[in-house]
Amino acid sequence: MNIDDIFLQRRKRWNSLLQIRKNPPEEMKECPVCHKKIEKALLRGNFGVCTECGYYFPLSPRRRLELVCDAGSFKELDGKLSTGNPLDFPEYEQKLAQNQMKTGQTEAIVTGVGSIQNHRVAIGIMDGRFFMGSMGTVVGEKVARLCEYAGKKKLPLVLFCASGGARMQEGLFSLMQMAKTGAAVERYRQNGGLFLSVLTNPTTGGVSASFANLGDIILAEPKALICFAGPRVIEQTIGQKLPEGFQRAEFLLEHGMIDRIVARSELKETLGTLIALHQPKKKDKNHE
Amino acid sequence: MSEKRELTPYEKVLAARSSERPNTMEYIEALFTDFYELHGDRLFRDDPSIVGGIARFHGQPVTVIGHRKGRNTEENIRYNFGMTSPEGYRKAVRLMEQAEKFHRPVITLIDTPGAYPGIEAESNGQSNAIAESISYMSRLTVPSIAVMIGEGSSGGALALAVADRVWMLENAVYSILSPEGFASILWKDAKLAPEASRVMKITAQELLEYGLIDGILPEGRRVYQAMDRMLRTELASLGKLGPDALREERYRKYRKIDRTAFSG
Numbered sequence A: 001m002n003i004d005d006i007f008l009q010r011r012k013r014w015n016s017l018l019q020i021r022k023n024p025p026e027e028m029k030e031c032p033v034c035h036k037k038i039e040k041a042l043l044r045g046n047f048g049v050c051t052e053c054g055y056y057f058p059l060s061p062r063r064r065l066e067l068v069c070d071a072g073s074f075k076e077l078d079g080k081l082s083t084g085n086p087l088d089f090p091e092y093e094q095k096l097a098q099n100q101m102k103t104g105q106t107e108a109i110v111t112g113v114g115s116i117q118n119h120r121v122a123i124g125i126m127d128g129r130f131f132m133g134s135m136g137t138v139v140g141e142k143v144a145r146l147c148e149y150a151g152k153k154k155l156p157l158v159l160f161c162a163s164g165g166a167r168m169q170e171g172l173f174s175l176m177q178m179a180k181t182g183a184a185v186e187r188y189r190q191n192g193g194l195f196l197s198v199l200t201n202p203t204t205g206g207v208s209a210s211f212a213n214l215g216d217i218i219l220a221e222p223k224a225l226i227c228f229a230g231p232r233v234i235e236q237t238i239g240q241k242l243p244e245g246f247q248r249a250e251f252l253l254e255h256g257m258i259d260r261i262v263a264r265s266e267l268k269e270t271l272g273t274l275i276a277l278h279q280p281k282k283k284d285k286n287h288e
Numbered sequence B: 001m002s003e004k005r006e007l008t009p010y011e012k013v014l015a016a017r018s019s020e021r022p023n024t025m026e027y028i029e030a031l032f033t034d035f036y037e038l039h040g041d042r043l044f045r046d047d048p049s050i051v052g053g054i055a056r057f058h059g060q061p062v063t064v065i066g067h068r069k070g071r072n073t074e075e076n077i078r079y080n081f082g083m084t085s086p087e088g089y090r091k092a093v094r095l096m097e098q099a100e101k102f103h104r105p106v107i108t109l110i111d112t113p114g115a116y117p118g119i120e121a122e123s124n125g126q127s128n129a130i131a132e133s134i135s136y137m138s139r140l141t142v143p144s145i146a147v148m149i150g151e152g153s154s155g156g157a158l159a160l161a162v163a164d165r166v167w168m169l170e171n172a173v174y175s176i177l178s179p180e181g182f183a184s185i186l187w188k189d190a191k192l193a194p195e196a197s198r199v200m201k202i203t204a205q206e207l208l209e210y211g212l213i214d215g216i217l218p219e220g221r222r223v224y225q226a227m228d229r230m231l232r233t234e235l236a237s238l239g240k241l242g243p244d245a246l247r248e249e250r251y252r253k254y255r256k257i258d259r260t261a262f263s264g
Ligand SMILES: [Zn+2]
Pocket: A031, A032, A033, A034, A035, A036, A050, A051, A052, A053, A054, A055
């Protein structure tokens, strides 16, 4: 790097800091845990993690892909798939449209192919902000198609899970997606595929009890809520308060249900390393 | 023609939950001979909410697994009201692995308000246990038949119902969760369960129309006879398929459940 570049970079950084200063209050985001107001640019630069208390803000699939995939490598598959309101559930179309407006996504998962540290992967990112990341026929179909695609192309499969459970408005069709995705993941794994599942806050209900927990390796982000029955349902059933930290990633790690907790800033490298470890033996000149 | 009025969806929910209904043990006693119950998940404990073992069906060895509900409060407490813990699903998978090894068809009887939402159940991996049961059933190479005999609620029911054939009794219900749960989540009022039962489409008749189940069995005095005939017919037709074909057809059966639009 020559001296001009360094100056240019300094000036850019300086300008961006000035930009942040000048930003109006709506460019700030409040942390729901510690209530600190954080500049959006700063939050973005910190992987969407609160600079004060370490709270993990939910990420859009687009931002997640930026953080995990090599720049410009992602190509979406089945992006036009949308739900057909199987039960003719009242006002479901309007609710879907609202969620589409709010998130800019067509459904609660984005799937496609990309690369992570130069390894080609089939990758799916759930959007917990879209209908609470619930699984209906579209999510189920896209996950199943991605498994089949990964199997056919002999690619590792990476899924970022974030879900409130079943898509109520699709009734039993939604429940059946647990069978569909469970079967598709199982077939992919039985044929030798590597499935890396990353559980993010929250991964619950029907997603938790199907593909999310079938990873060959299961990673989780810190403090992510991971469960089948949600804390409120359990409290109502047993009539007592739940212990602190119950059903959080750290609790699951301690109970042997996941392999590792990985900070968001280290996920890309971790995934890259794990995929590399599943590649054929490297030629090592010194040991031949 | 029958003069009997068809029950409303919510009346069916209540009927499906009634302790007057025959339960899993009664079906096992009526339909099979030489039933020999097996216990435990070999990991932690025996979950009494699941009963399973080996039996003969018209002479043929089969593996039978079902949710267990009691006839009275005392029995229901013992069986946890048919609400299964991870150990129960793991016991079921263990018995299915044996069925696979010894080439026995698997028959499951579904009757549960859902997987147990408790501290221990969650700590011991409820999600993982259900997911593993679903995925294991999906790759069995022996015939499998699931029958909804009462309530089939949530992933707790599906965990034992990923089968080649899924039948329901005429007043059984099969749903994503209880109508009370549905109403309280969507409308913040569990008392709207009757309305929820209607919009959720949970009756055997509706689900058959959607193609989500394979058939309906009449209830009443002739229920055992009807179930016996159904099991004989289905086992005979599934028995003609080889292991690979069985697995492939089952995969297709669930893979094709798709109501998406604008398929690209
Ligand atoms: Zn904070």
